[in-house]
Amino acid sequence: MNKRIWAIFLLVAAAVLVWLLAPAPLPERWTESETALISSLSLSALPPLPPDSSNSTADDERAATLGHRLFFDPRLSANGAVSCASCHRPELSFTDGLPIAVGTGPGRRHTPGLIGIAYSPWFYWDGRRDSQWAQALTPLETHFEQGAGRAAIVRLLASDPDYKTMYEEIFGSLPDPARLPESASPLGDEPGRQHWRMLDPDLRFRISSAFANAGKSLAAYQRKLLPGRSRFDDYADAAAIPQGDTHRPGDSLSRDEIAGLDLFIGAAQCVNCHNGPLFTNHDFHNTGILPVLGQLPSVGRFDGVRLARDDPFNCLGEFSDAAPGQCAELRFARFDNELTGAHKTPGLRNVTLTAPYMHTGQMGTLAEVLQHYDEAPTSMLGHNEAKPLGLSSRQLRQLEAFLHSLEAAPAAAAEWLRPPQH
């Protein structure tokens, strides 16, 4: 009797071990719809970067050169020590490796990467900005990021001879620096706001215009940061044959990576949101991410839409170069409770190089992220759109293996990936 119980126990244990560790069966061939999905993820399917109608200098090389210098210049901060590149570090795929950014003070959110982000219609984890240039302006006036304020930025442009020459060649004359206070901004501390209110309205407008142009230059630079081809792209292009074999000699992906791809576009449902060649739909989803200790849960996109609408630098604002009809994303942005707790879907190219993860860096490793999606816990705010997956640990490791196949150096000239050589 005891022997029989032991035998049953061993059989059950063996079955559990097989389920946990055995390779997931890989289909011999991709179906037609799977082939189409795989092709849709390839970098070969990425269209040319669409123009930014709100930024007439978005593709101006001179603006990109100016933006490149501004991006790496710590003088664009209140304490003279924090540049855009302090948090968006080129060697870390333009992230900082920290759970939550640290600028002139402790931040509120995890630093997102910048490679390929120019394709997105929305910026920030909650989409509080609707263009890359409007996004670039925000840290410059946020006290815990760079916090310089717009008057100080324009003073720098007008008083640095190199900046002045570069700027005026593109945008025309800058205000006289002698007329500009050292610190003035409608968003700064109380003395800064008071200085701002005391300025002549015409000068306020000229400062804000020049400030917007600084953002447009920063955006022109960041549009150069495009993703490079990965091993996955080589596989996807080779597999773009109807009913193609899943695994062939000389494949750029291992069997585990291919199995991970099979899960990614199938049972794990990752492709629902991480779709397209950048592995993101650029939209907002509530996936039940818990807040970090000591923070209230973020309402996410619910606040983001309101902030984008109120932003004077948005697509419909007076500093935008777009006609109102070109601002469809902002005009038709959804604004209701369903977006509570929703955050932006990040792209996954180079995701293995940009730990930690989530909007406040709640998860240190990809294994934790995958475990989270496997469990799909109840959301503290709103509802979690994801459903539990019930994947085995082997399958989770295969998914992680697949994500490694998305690593690639950016497709940007080397000079854009380092500080400018003066």
Next chain:
Amino acid sequence: MNCRLPIALTLLLAPVLAWAGEQAEFSVITEGGNHLQISSELSPLAINLMHSWRLRLTDADGAPVTGALFEVLGGMPEHDHGLPTRPEVTAELEPGVYLLQGVRFHMPGRWLFEFGMTLGEDIDGAAIEFEL
């Protein structure tokens, strides 16, 4: 306007299920017996692109229904979420032909459009489901 009941009835009585990809034109008999034909200006349909649709509303005799006020809802019932944008009918381009702007789908799968229509004193409703 609460148009869920007529939409539910429409789904039961006159379901239209079409497979998108090549086709981006669907039609349905509305709960009130009108004919609603919708066609995407993006063809084939694709995810992650903002685009417009044309809605053609005719009565049972084929005459255009003019002056209709639309409310457009929808989403992905399988994922328990609505449309990612808030589309609006912004113009009646010609009698009975309306311009629906601000549509973007952000996930592959089955999508549902729900149309609530105010026709003078009457209300009407229709739903169209398709795979993307």
